Amino acid sequence: MSEDMTQFPLRLEGENAPMVRFMNVSKSYGELTVLDQLNLDVAPGEMMTIIGPSGSGKTTVLRMLMTLETINKGVIYVDGEPLTHMEKNGVLVPANKMHLRRMRAKIGMCFQHFNLFPHMTALQNCMEGPVQVLGLTKESARQRAEELLEMVAMSDKRDHHPSRLSGGQQQRVAIARALAMRPKVMLFDEVTSALDPEVINEVTGVIRKLVGEHHLTMMMVTHQMGFARDISDRVCFFYGGKIEEQGAPADLFGSPKKQRTKQFLSAVKEAV
Amino acid sequence: MTNWRWDFVWEILPRLIWATGNTLLAAGGGYAIALVLGLALAVAQRSRHKLSKNILRELVEFIRSTPLVLQIFFIFYVGPQFGVWLSPWTAGMVAIGLHYAAYLSEVYRGGIDSVPKGQWEAATAINLTTTQTYWRIILPQALPPSLAGMGNYLVGIFKDTPMLSVIGVGELMHTANAIGSESYRFLEPYTLVGVIFLAISLPTAALVRLLEASVRRTLGMS
Structure with a gap:
């Protein structure tokens, strides 16, 4: 004190x-x-x-x-x-x-148990912060999210909910989600x-x-x-x-x- | 069934159907109040402010531990002494809304508590505000586990609307009583009231179950 x-x-x-x-x-x-x-x-x-x-x-x-x-x-x-x-x-x-x-x-963070938002697709997980917090338009947030999902090799699964992804896939989406906030x-x-x-x-x-x-x-x-x-x-x-x-x-x-x-x-x- | 008179049934049915509209209106209005107020109570009880948290906790306990009919009387008859004049309709809906808000807040609390702590942390990590975290992350996940309880209380409110007859709201029970005292025939009006309640409660409960499944699917959580 x-x-x-x-x-x-x-x-x-x-x-x-x-x-x-x-x-x-x-x-x-x-x-x-x-x-x-x-x-x-x-x-x-x-x-x-x-x-x-x-x-x-x-x-x-x-x-x-x-x-x-x-x-x-x-x-x-x-x-x-x-x-x-x-x-x-x-x-x-x-x-x-x-x-x-x-x-x-x-600061961005990735967690041991991924903590993806289960009610959103991989793409929506990566767009949430940029749209809600950074105030990006949906289009530019989507574009950035798609680039990042491409980088973590998750483009083909971008419309899947976390429940349909393996642990490794979820963690890669989580990395993309954190990076989307720059x-x-x-x-x-x-x-x-x-x-x-x-x-x-x-x-x-x-x-x-x-x-x-x-x-x-x-x-x-x-x-x-x-x-x-x-x-x-x-x-x-x-x-x-x-x-x-x-x-x-x-x-x-x-x-x-x-x-x-x-x-x-x-x-x-x-x-x- | 020598006493049963079909002609009397057809005679009073229009009045009872009209009253059913009132019953549905009272139940719907009370439920709308309960849904919103219950959420406010649930979220406020999670705040870090110790004093207000405890006061709300006690208030919810108090409402849940006293009879609804007493609360209806209080709001309608005691309210005016404190300068609160409400029509029977408004007083009734407020009483039902308040009463069920206390119950629904517990349902919401359970739903919110079922969302893992990691979801709050992930929301913080992408810098969402507390309000955004509630609306966008926590409440959508708290909804599916809460739906069953919310549905039960919808049927519960509906079944409790006859209590509004005590302050003169012209819902089903009130109308059935009136018909009885006019004609001295109680069998048909009360039986019809029972049938109407059954005919609305059962499908509502089934609809809630369907809704629950469809919400889970929509949120990708099934």
Whole structure:
């Protein structure tokens, strides 16, 4: 409560300003501390992957960024501006609805269980946000949605409802739906965890394509270590609500320095 | 059936059919009020405002725990003491609407609660407002599971309209009573009232089931 807000800058400026910054962010549910004084920067265009055991707070990081969870302490910045707070008379105060809504436009998210709207077709799922939120005409929203469904190879199923699509197909539509909002930051929360092994590649393939062709900032929580190693610029290993170790994938996977990282990686390897 | 007189049946049938129109009007008006007000009650009870939430919760409990006929009397006879003068028709429809709004709000609440949390999160992630989220995402999914309950209460309202006869609304029961006291014959008017109610209730219930299936299909959720 008695947090000194003057320690937090009102804006992040300069050439090296990160796209996302967590500054002294803490989150707890009663006694349980989920995140403890987290400091984390993600550079524009970076693909940053978070790995770690369950309960380490990795999914919470993404959910806080999407404003699905509030934070108890600290400030999160996105694209130079505070996300969780806003400026009032030269100090940062907790963000109001309007500020959150404006800032949320910069962020897109894909979920473990896809969360497509079941009463809409694939195409309608991708048009909903652009029409309702961005105010696009139906025609231009449809055109953009069709392009994105083409990119995720779902054009032929565009008039199907989610109930008629496989998990992998639903997740690809969900990626297209998020991209249709033109976010600057994309969040992938265990997007392959609910999929059958044989369709995981459909989804990872789409994400690979995004990394290769788009200058998006991406944050991903995953259990696919091979995939994380392949496409990440940086990997963070979370343990007990903190970043235990981070670095380039070759270093973190090839020669982890911390004991806990080694234990986790060898446990994961054995499971596969 | 020595007492049954067909000629009397044909004589009073036009009056009863006319009264059926009134009954349907009262039921329809009350149901329209209940549908809208019930939704408002259900959504308001999900707000984050603790105090108003609890007050509404208690109000719904209160309405559900007291008899409809008492509420009809209250609105019609006690209302004027507080400066609220309503015609029997208006008072009756308001009473029925209010009473069934309390029940329907519970149906809606169940329907809304059945929509997975992930739908709210996905709506937030594409930046829909709360109002857009309700209208475009949540309520369409809450509708199919609510339809059965909504249909039951439609039939329920219809069957409760005879209570409006106590404040003099000229619906079926009121008309049947009037015919009885004029002619001292009660068998035919009351029997006809029963037959008319049956003839409307049963097909309505069947229609609601058809509607439910067709809504599920339209929303791609079957």
